[in-house]
Amino acid sequence: MIDFVLDKQLEADTAAIGRLMLCEVCLLDDSRFPWLVLVPRRREIVEIIDLTMDERALLMEEVTGAARALKSITECYKLNIAALGNQVRQLHIHVIARFENDAAWPAPVWGKGARVPYQVKARDDLVVKVRQALGVV
Amino acid sequence: MIDFVLDKQLEADTAAIGRLMLCEVCLLDDSRFPWLVLVPRRREIVEIIDLTMDERALLMEEVTGAARALKSITECYKLNIAALGNQVRQLHIHVIARFENDAAWPAPVWGKGARVPYQVKARDDLVVKVRQALGVV
Numbered sequence: 303m304i305d306f307v308l309d310k311q312l313e314a315d316t317a318a319i320g321r322l323m324l325c326e327v328c329l330l331d332d333s334r335f336p337w338l339v340l341v342p343r344r345r346e347i348v349e350i351i352d353l354t355m356d357e358r359a360l361l362m363e364e365v366t367g368a369a370r371a372l373k374s375i376t377e378c379y380k381l382n383i384a385a386l387g388n389q390v391r392q393l394h395i396h397v398i399a400r401f402e403n404d405a406a407w408p409a410p411v412w413g414k415g416a417r418v419p420y421q422v423k424a425r426d427d428l429v430v431k432v433r434q435a436l437g438v439v
Numbered sequence: 440m441i442d443f444v445l446d447k448q449l450e451a452d453t454a455a456i457g458r459l460m461l462c463e464v465c466l467l468d469d470s471r472f473p474w475l476v477l478v479p480r481r482r483e484i485v486e487i488i489d490l491t492m493d494e495r496a497l498l499m500e501e502v503t504g505a506a507r508a509l510k511s512i513t514e515c516y517k518l519n520i521a522a523l524g525n526q527v528r529q530l531h532i533h534v535i536a537r538f539e540n541d542a543a544w545p546a547p548v549w550g551k552g553a554r555v556p557y558q559v560k561a562r563d564d565l566v567v568k569v570r571q572a573l574g575v576v
Binding site for chain 2 (some may be wrong): 348349350351355358359361362363365366369370373380381382383384385386387388389400407408409410412413
């Protein structure tokens with residue numbers, strides 16, 4: 303998939319973490335919620351149902367790995383996992399660590415005020431922790 | 440899993456559609472959004488990551504089947520697929536047909552006003568269509 307290009311909005315809103323077999327893993331730059339985004343490197347795929355069965359199985363395991371990493375790092379109360387794509391069409395899966403005292407609880411995180419970008423060091427520290435947990439460089 | 444019991448809130452908000460190998464399939468009783476809920480028959484499971492790998496693969500395929508059925512029946516513009524569980528702890532996966540003119544577009548559907556229950560005939564007709572598409576009784 304040489305010609306895969308990350309959606310411009312996703313690129314603007316995230317920091318790169320690394321590359322799994324199927325997905326690019328990014329950190330959404332919103333310090334209110336520890337939030338990963340997994341993007342399968344498949345051109346012009348909008349829906350999970352448009353992946354092949356093998357790709358879907360791999361996606362499930364990569365999402366599971368990302369969710370476990372996030373839970374282990376953050377000790378969150380709940381995971382939220384979602385493929386919405388109403389605004390950014392390129393298929394991407396949200397993996398979000400939720401806490402009972404976070405800025406949106408118990409509502410979903412989308413559309414709850416403006417992003418609060420990380421301080422650079424905090425963001426870089428979290429990126430490193432996720433890389434280590436996922437075993438990616 | 441003889442002792443699996445559907446969460447009381449899910450039971451109150453949905454109509455039963457049928458039983459897949461892993462999941463109960465229900466129709467959320469909100470006529471604003473064609474909306475299925477898949478509930479793995481596994482007691483005390485809260486997160487996808489707590490299923491076994493085989494269960495996760497099966498879940499992915501059952502979600503895919505439900506999403507394809509819903510898309511085929513509704514000719515929706517977008518699918519929204521999510522496991523949130525911030526309010527109902529029992530693991531359940533939302534599969535929602537979205538339209539560019541629906542009551543929440545482009546926002547997610549959760550927390551957007553009150554449910555608008557179906558008229559009985561409309562609900563029963565949709566249940567029958569989903570059953571036929573999924574091959575369940």
